[in-house]
Amino acid sequence: MEDVAFKTDSGAGAADWTNIQKASVDFRRHLHQRPELPWQEEQTATTIRASLDRLGIAWTQCAGTGTIARLAQNAPGQHIGLRADIDALPINEASTHDHVSTHEGCMHACGHDGHSAALMSTAAWLKAHESELPGPVTLIFQPAEEGGHGAKKMIEGGALEGLDAIYGWHNWPAIPFGKAVCPDGAVMAGNGTFRISLKGSGGHASQPENARDPVLAAAAVTMALQQIIARRITPQNAAVVSVTSIDAPSGETVIPDSAQLAGSIRIANPDDRARIDAMITEIATAQAAAYGVEAKVELFPRYDATINDAAAAGIMRDAIAADLGNAWLYEELPVPIMASEDFSYYLKEIPGAFALIGADDGNGHHEPCHSPRYDFNDRLLPIVTRIYARLAGAPLPEQSTSQHD
Structure with a gap:
């Protein structure tokens, strides 16, 4: 040294x-x-x-x-x-x-x-x-x-x-x-991360009616999660929910079986963590079900x-x-x-x-x-x-x- x-x-x-x-x-x-x-x-x-x-x-x-x-x-x-x-x-x-x-x-x-x-x-x-x-x-x-x-x-x-x-x-x-x-x-702020695994049923891109598209569900879940901050958390409480990745590898003509989302939350009020985590689970599960897809939500608290x-x-x-x-x-x-x-x-x-x-x-x-x-x-x-x-x-x-x- x-x-x-x-x-x-x-x-x-x-x-x-x-x-x-x-x-x-x-x-x-x-x-x-x-x-x-x-x-x-x-x-x-x-x-x-x-x-x-x-x-x-x-x-x-x-x-x-x-x-x-x-x-x-x-x-x-x-x-x-x-x-x-x-x-x-x-x-x-x-x-x-x-x-x-x-x-x-x-x-x-x-x-x-x-x-x-x-x-x-x-x-x-x-x-x-x-x-x-x-x-x-x-x-x-x-x-x-x-x-x-x-x-x-x-x-x-x-x-x-x-x-x-x-x-x-x-x-x-x-x-x-x-x-x-x-x-x-x-x-x-405090922070945490989440991972959402979406399980659908793949198929040919020309026959989406025979598949349960996890990519479409992933897009819907991503958009719906933005409503947590926009409509379900008071503006007086600073908070962020960010979807930072969508992973659904497949070919151009293939609807895949599964997709994964990942993201981050930020909270100024410690009491908001449990509420936001619950809403992520609720929204992801409901949105996925609307597209015939199953959702598994994993939540990882990090720092307060x-x-x-x-x-x-x-x-x-x-x-x-x-x-x-x-x-x-x-x-x-x-x-x-x-x-x-x-x-x-x-x-x-x-x-x-x-x-x-x-x-x-x-x-x-x-x-x-x-x-x-x-x-x-x-x-x-x-x-x-x-x-x-x-x-x-x-x-x-x-x-x-x-x-x-």
């Missing part, structure tokens, strides 16, 4: 802040070149743990490739947790920067490399000021956020033991750099909505405003956004808050998350390090503001 580990000096003054921020960029780009899929983050975990060792921060393994590090464990104040996710996505990178992914078919297309680097930068700064922290701090490097329920496994492994509150964030290219959102209540505790969100908003200024709130972005996050698992257990912090600085960081052209904006690293340091009650480097990074 290349030496990208962090170091701190005993004084931890302005020069050390500069060194930490330089190291955080190097660390982020090192991770970007070596992405790993959920539950496969072995090399990433090794890099994280080696850096913690170099910093003199004790850590424990959790949920396999997850890592928990703790600071100031005997401090009397509130015990907070700070979280980063570490996994990547099965996407071929289409960027041309120097730190492009070297792993075919895998890239950090959501910025988890940056989230990890910001938390490691925070670890370095907090370690240098550990004796000044008012309360204990737990650093959570979590695997498998991308659909792998990594937060759930980290909780089962003890990641939240002793914590009073937890904080996290996500870079967001749809928000301008220098802006952010951190509302009371839901900030990101990420719902901020109001008091914790207020604390995080104060930390954001202290760095970005009083005009930090990006009011043009409706919340909750309909993307999902497994940070929701933590917020179901203890108070906490999750923020979306803007990445688009006009220099190519507008590409959306999960795009093959996406790249994390390194200018966010010192900003988030300061926000996290404020949440932990650590002193900050003098004359260090986001405008100077």
